[in-house]
Amino acid sequence: METSSEERPIIEIDDFSFSYNRGETDTLKNISVSCPEKKVTAFIGPSGCGKSTLLRSLNRINDLVDTACITNGQIRIMGQDINTPEVDPIELRKNVGMVFQKYNPFPKSIYDNVAYGLNLQGKQKQSDLDDAVEKSLRGAALWDEVKDRLKDSALGLSGGQQQRLCIARTIAVNPKIILMDEPCSALDPIATAHVEQLINTLKQEYTIVIVTHSMQQATRISDNTAFFYLGELIEFSPTKELFSNPKNKRTEDYVSGRFG
Amino acid sequence: MQDQTNPFATKKGFLQTKEKAQKFLLIFGTYSIIFFTLFVFWEILSKGAPVLYQYGTDFITRKPESLEVLAFDAGDKLEIPKKSYKTLKTYNPDNNSLTGEESFDKSFEYTTFNIEKGSVLSDAYLSEISKYNKVKITHLYRDEQAPVVFEVLNNTPLLLTPALYKKLANSSEAFKNLSATPSKVSTNLYEVTFKEKSFYLQAKTMALLADSSLIYKLYGNLTDTLDDKPNELMEVYIPENQTVLLTEAQHQGYLSDTGTGKFGEGKLQETSVKKIALTLPKGSYELPHQLFSTLLKNHPALATSHQHSLAKAPLYFAIKSNQKELRLPNSVFQQLKKDNPLLKLTDINPLTISAPFIRFNFGQACQIKLPTTDMSAFKEANEGAVNEYGQPRLNILNEYVYPYSSGGVSGPVIGTMLLVAACMIIALFVGVAAAVYLGEYAKNSGPLISTIRLSMMNLAGVPSIVFGLFGLGLFVSVAPVITSAPSIDDKFKFKIFPALVEPGLAEIEDNRIAMIEDDKNPRHSLRAAQQKGLESFYDGWVYLSFQGWGNSLIAGAFTLAIMVLPIIITSSEESLKAVPKGFREASLALGATKWQSIRTAVLPYATPGILTASVLGITRVAGETAPIMFTAAVAAKSDLPFSDLSGSPLNQFFDFMSQSVQALPYHIYTISGKLPPSEHIKPMQYGSVLVFMIIVMIFASVSIWLRMKMRGKIKW
Numbered sequence: 001m002e003t004s005s006e007e008r009p010i011i012e013i014d015d016f017s018f019s020y021n022r023g024e025t026d027t028l029k030n031i032s033v034s035c036p037e038k039k040v041t042a043f044i045g046p047s048g049c050g051k052s053t054l055l056r057s058l059n060r061i062n063d064l065v066d067t068a069c070i071t072n073g074q075i076r077i078m079g080q081d082i083n084t085p086e087v088d089p090i091e092l093r094k095n096v097g098m099v100f101q102k103y104n105p106f107p108k109s110i111y112d113n114v115a116y117g118l119n120l121q122g123k124q125k126q127s128d129l130d131d132a133v134e135k136s137l138r139g140a141a142l143w144d145e146v147k148d149r150l151k152d153s154a155l156g157l158s159g160g161q162q163q164r165l166c167i168a169r170t171i172a173v174n175p176k177i178i179l180m181d182e183p184c185s186a187l188d189p190i191a192t193a194h195v196e197q198l199i200n201t202l203k204q205e206y207t208i209v210i211v212t213h214s215m216q217q218a219t220r221i222s223d224n225t226a227f228f229y230l231g232e233l234i235e236f237s238p239t240k241e242l243f244s245n246p247k248n249k250r251t252e253d254y255v256s257g258r259f260g
Numbered sequence: 261m262q263d264q265t266n267p268f269a270t271k272k273g274f275l276q277t278k279e280k281a282q283k284f285l286l287i288f289g290t291y292s293i294i295f296f297t298l299f300v301f302w303e304i305l306s307k308g309a310p311v312l313y314q315y316g317t318d319f320i321t322r323k324p325e326s327l328e329v330l331a332f333d334a335g336d337k338l339e340i341p342k343k344s345y346k347t348l349k350t351y352n353p354d355n356n357s358l359t360g361e362e363s364f365d366k367s368f369e370y371t372t373f374n375i376e377k378g379s380v381l382s383d384a385y386l387s388e389i390s391k392y393n394k395v396k397i398t399h400l401y402r403d404e405q406a407p408v409v410f411e412v413l414n415n416t417p418l419l420l421t422p423a424l425y426k427k428l429a430n431s432s433e434a435f436k437n438l439s440a441t442p443s444k445v446s447t448n449l450y451e452v453t454f455k456e457k458s459f460y461l462q463a464k465t466m467a468l469l470a471d472s473s474l475i476y477k478l479y480g481n482l483t484d485t486l487d488d489k490p491n492e493l494m495e496v497y498i499p500e501n502q503t504v505l506l507t508e509a510q511h512q513g514y515l516s517d518t519g520t521g522k523f524g525e526g527k528l529q530e531t532s533v534k535k536i537a538l539t540l541p542k543g544s545y546e547l548p549h550q551l552f553s554t555l556l557k558n559h560p561a562l563a564t565s566h567q568h569s570l571a572k573a574p575l576y577f578a579i580k581s582n583q584k585e586l587r588l589p590n591s592v593f594q595q596l597k598k599d600n601p602l603l604k605l606t607d608i609n610p611l612t613i614s615a616p617f618i619r620f621n622f623g624q625a626c627q628i629k630l631p632t633t634d635m636s637a638f639k640e641a642n643e644g645a646v647n648e649y650g651q652p653r654l655n656i657l658n659e660y661v662y663p664y665s666s667g668g669v670s671g672p673v674i675g676t677m678l679l680v681a682a683c684m685i686i687a688l689f690v691g692v693a694a695a696v697y698l699g700e701y702a703k704n705s706g707p708l709i710s711t712i713r714l715s716m717m718n719l720a721g722v723p724s725i726v727f728g729l730f731g732l733g734l735f736v737s738v739a740p741v742i743t744s745a746p747s748i749d750d751k752f753k754f755k756i757f758p759a760l761v762e763p764g765l766a767e768i769e770d771n772r773i774a775m776i777e778d779d780k781n782p783r784h785s786l787r788a789a790q791q792k793g794l795e796s797f798y799d800g801w802v803y804l805s806f807q808g809w810g811n812s813l814i815a816g817a818f819t820l821a822i823m824v825l826p827i828i829i830t831s832s833e834e835s836l837k838a839v840p841k842g843f844r845e846a847s848l849a850l851g852a853t854k855w856q857s858i859r860t861a862v863l864p865y866a867t868p869g870i871l872t873a874s875v876l877g878i879t880r881v882a883g884e885t886a887p888i889m890f891t892a893a894v895a896a897k898s899d900l901p902f903s904d905l906s907g908s909p910l911n912q913f914f915d916f917m918s919q920s921v922q923a924l925p926y927h928i929y930t931i932s933g934k935l936p937p938s939e940h941i942k943p944m945q946y947g948s949v950l951v952f953m954i955i956v957m958i959f960a961s962v963s964i965w966l967r968m969k970m971r972g973k974i975k976w
Binding site for chain 1: 840842843844845846847848849850851852853856860861865
C-alpha cells in the first residue's frame with residue numbers, strides 16, 4: 001500500500017453504472033475504483049450491494065444476461081475500455097480469469113480440467129500440456145496432493161481441493177487478473193486457510209480482485225478494500241485504513257458489526 | 261356409554277359409506293391396471309412363447325412365406341433336401357406317419373461351359389444363367405437384326421402382305437424357295453379421328469387398340485386388369501389430335517365400349533389388299549429377330565419350338581464373374597443349346613454336384629405343412645419319380661395355400677431396424693441442433709421463436725396418420741431428386757448440368773426411360789416421352805426433378821423423424837437446461853467461445869438425457885404403423901434390403917435408401933387385419949407380436965440401463 005499507484009492501475013472503473021433490466025433501475029451507481037497491479041483488492045458489503053455484479057462486469061461474463069446493460073461510465077483494463085465493440089470478450093476473458101463462489105470443476109479428470117482452457121486454444125503438444133498442467137497445479141499448491149491421481153475424476157477431491165483446482169484451471173491460461181467471487185464461502189476454515197495462503201502467493205504474479213463476506217478475510221489478504229452499500233461505493237481505501245479508521249459512518253457501522 | 265368415553269369415535273352414517281364407496285372406486289381403478297397388464301402380457305406370452313419355441317431361430321432368420329398344406333397318399337422313398345427335412349420336422353412335430361428316414365447324397369448333373377464374347381441371348385436364358393451362377397450380367401444393347409433359329413412344328417398356311425413376303429424372301433433362302441400364290445383379300449378399315457383429351461375406355465378395348473397406330477398414354481397395368489376384369493374402365497390420355505385407321509374388330513370393340521369420350525363412328529374405307537398365300541412346311545428356319553417377331557405377330561397360330569418368349573430382341577451382353585466357367589443344370593443347358601444353335605459355346609464339361617438329402621416314407625396317407633420354398637424343393641426332388649408299379653411316388657391328393665402363415669419375420673425386423681436407425685440419425689441431428697439453438701442462443705423469445713415453439717407443440721399433438729399423409733404428400737410425391745431420367749409426372753424440374761453417364765439398357769427398360777436426342781427444351785422431351793407411352797426421359801441433362809422419393813426407406817425415415825422431433829427437442833432442451841450454469845460460466849471465463857463452451861462444457865453432460873429420450877423415441881418410432889403405411893412399408897418383399905444392389909458405392913447407397921421395406925408393425929397389421937383368419941396364421945400373429953414386444957423391451961431396458969449408468973458416472 002505504501003508503494004501503490006506509482007504506475008497506472010491495471011483496472012480503472014470510472015463512474016460506472018450498470019443495470020440488469022435494460023436501464024430501468026441501476027444495480028450499480030456511479031462506481032469509481034482503481035485496482036493497482038499485483039495487489040489484492042477486496043470488495044465487501046452486505047448481500048445484494050452489487051459487489052459481485054461489479055466483479056462480473058470486469059470480464060464481461062454479465063453479457064450472458066440478455067437484459068443487462070451499462071448505463072454510465074466505463075471500465076478500463078490495461079488502459080483499454082473493455083465495453084467497446086473492438087474488444088473481443090473471448091480475448092478479454094483469457095486475460096481476466098475468474099474463480100466462482102461454488103467450486104465448479106467439470107466432471108472430468110483433474111488433468112483434463114486444468115488442460116481445458118489450453119485445449120480451447122487449439123491443439124497443443126502433449127509435453128507442453130503436461131508442463132503447463134504441472135506448473136498450474138504447483139501454482140495452486142495442489143500438485144503434491146494430486147500428482148499421483150491426475151487421471152482421476154476431479155469430483156473425488158475435497159471441497160478445498162476442488163476450489164484450488166478451479167484456481168489452477170484459471171491460472172493455466174496465464175491471465176493478468178484473477179477475479180474471485182467469494183471463493184471461500186463454501187469451504188471450512190482449514191480449506192479457507194489454504195486458499196488464503198494461495199492468494200497471498202499468487203499476488204506475486206497476478207492482480208487479484210476478490211469479493212468476500214468475511215471482513216477478517218479481507219483484512220488478512222487484501223491490500224485495498226472497497227465497501228459497497230446498495231449499489232453505491234461508500235468507501236475505497238487501503239485495507240488497514242478502512243478497517244481501523246473508516247471515514248464514513250456507514251462503513252464504520254458495517255465493519256464494527258453493527259449491521260449487515 | 262361409548263360416546264362419553266371416546267369423543268372421537270367414528271360417526272356411522274351416510275357420509276362414511278360414501279367415503280368408502282369413493283375409496284373403493286379409486287382402488288378398483290388403480291388395480292385394474294395390473295389386471296389389464298397381466299391380461300395383455302399373459303395373452304401374448306402364453307400364445308407367442310410356444311411359437312418361438314417351436315420354430316426356434318428360424319422365426320427370426322426366415323422371411324415371411326406362404327404355408328402350403330398338402331395331403332398325400334402313402335408313398336415310399338420320397339426325397340427331400342436335408343435342410344427342408346429339418347423344417348418338415350419343425351412344422352409337423354406330431355406327424356407319426358413319417359418312417360424309415362435315411363440320409364444320402366443326391367447328385368445333380370450340371371454342365372459347365374463358357375460363352376464366346378459378342379454372343380446374343382434372350383432375356384429368359386440370361387436370367388437362367390444368373391440364377392445358377394454368381395455373375396453380373398450387363399445388358400449392352402438389343403439387336404433387332406440378330407438371327408433367330410426356330411423350328412416350325414407343323415405345316416402352316418400363311419397369308420402374307422407382299423412387303424413382308426419380299427423381306428422374308430430376301431433374308432431367307434428357305435422362304436425364297438417356297439411356292440407363293442398371290443391372292444386378293446378385301447378388308448374394311450375405319451378412319452377415326454381422336455382429339456387431345458383424357459377419357460376412359462374398357463380394358464378389353466384397350467387391348468384391341470394396342471395394335472393400332474394410335475399414340476396414347478394408359479394409366480394402370482393393362483395385362484393385370486385384363487386378366488381380372490376386362491370390363492374395367494381405364495384412363496387413357498391422348499396427347500394430340502390424330503387420325504388412325506382401325507380394323508373391323510377394333511372399330512366394333514371401340515363402338516361397343518361402355519366408357520366415356522368416344523369420338524363417333526369412323527369413316528369406312530373399303531380396301532382390297534394383295535396378299536401372298538404360301539404354306540410353311542415343318543422344319544428349321546433362320547430369320548432376323550425383327551422379321552421373326554413380325555411374322556409371329558401376324559400369325560399367332562404359328563407354332564414354333566422356342567421354349568421362352570422372344571417378344572424382346574436378343575441381347576448383346578457382358579458377363580462379369582469370379583467363376584472360371586458358367587454352369588447350368590443339364591436339362592436347362594440342353595434346352596439352351598437347342599433354342600440357340602448359333603450360340604458359340606466353349607469348354608463344355610459335365611459336372612456332378614451332390615447335396616445332402618433325406619429319404620423317407622409316408623406310411624399312410626397324411627397331411628403335411630411346409631413353407632413354400634421347402635415344399636417346392638420337396639416337390640421338385642420327387643418330380644417324375646415312380647415306384648416299382650410305375651405309379652408316381654408322390655401322390656398329391658389335396659393342396660391348400662395360406663399366405664403369410666409360415667417362415668419368420670426377418671424382413672420386417674430388418675426393415676424396422678433400418679427405418680428406426682435412419683429416422684433417429686435425422687431426428688437427432690435436427691432435434692439436438694434445434695434444442696441447442698432454442699436453449700442456448702435464442703433465449704429472448706421473439707415472434708419467430710414463439711412461432712417455432714408453438715408449431716413444435718402442435719406437431720406433438722398431431723395424430724400419426726396425419727404424419728403418414730403428410731409424408732405421402734411431401735416426401736413420397738414432391739421431394740426433389742437429382743436424376744438424369746426425370747419422371748414425366750413430376751411437379752416441376754430444372755436442368756442443372758449435362759449428364760455424365762447414359763443410363764444402361766437394363767435401367768432404360770426397367771424404368772421405362774425414353775431416350776431423346778439432346779433437346780434444348782425439356783417440354784419437347786417430356787412430350788416425346790408421353791407419346792411413346794414411357795414414364796421418364798433422358799435427354800443428356802441432369803435434372804433437379806420434384807418427383808418425390810417414392811415409397812422408400814428415406815421417405816419413411818423422414819416422416820418418422822418429423823413425428824418424434826417434438827419429443828427429441830423438448831427432452832434435449834430439458835437436458836441442456838439441467839446442466840449447471842456454472843459449467844458454462846467457467847468455460848466462458850477460461851476464454852471459450854460460445855460454441856466451444858456448448859460443445860465442451862454443456863453437450864457432453866446433456867448427452868445422457870438426450871440418449872434416454874431418444875431411446876424412448878425409438879420405441880415410439882418402431883411401433884408406428886400409420887406414418888409408414890403410405891411412405892415406406894410394403895406388405896410383401898422377396899429380398900432383404902441388402903441384396904440386389906449394384907453400381908458405384910454412392911449409387912448403391914441411393915438405391916438402398918430409395919427402396920421400400922417391410923416393417924414389423926405393418927407386418928403385424930397385415931397378418932392380423934388384412935388376411936382371412938385361419939388356424940395357420942395364428943401362430944405367426946402371436947410370434948410376431950412377441951418378437952416385437954421383446955425388441956421394444958430391449959430398447960426400454962437399454963434406456964433404463966443407460967440412464968442408470970450415466971447418472972452414476974456424471975454428477976455435479
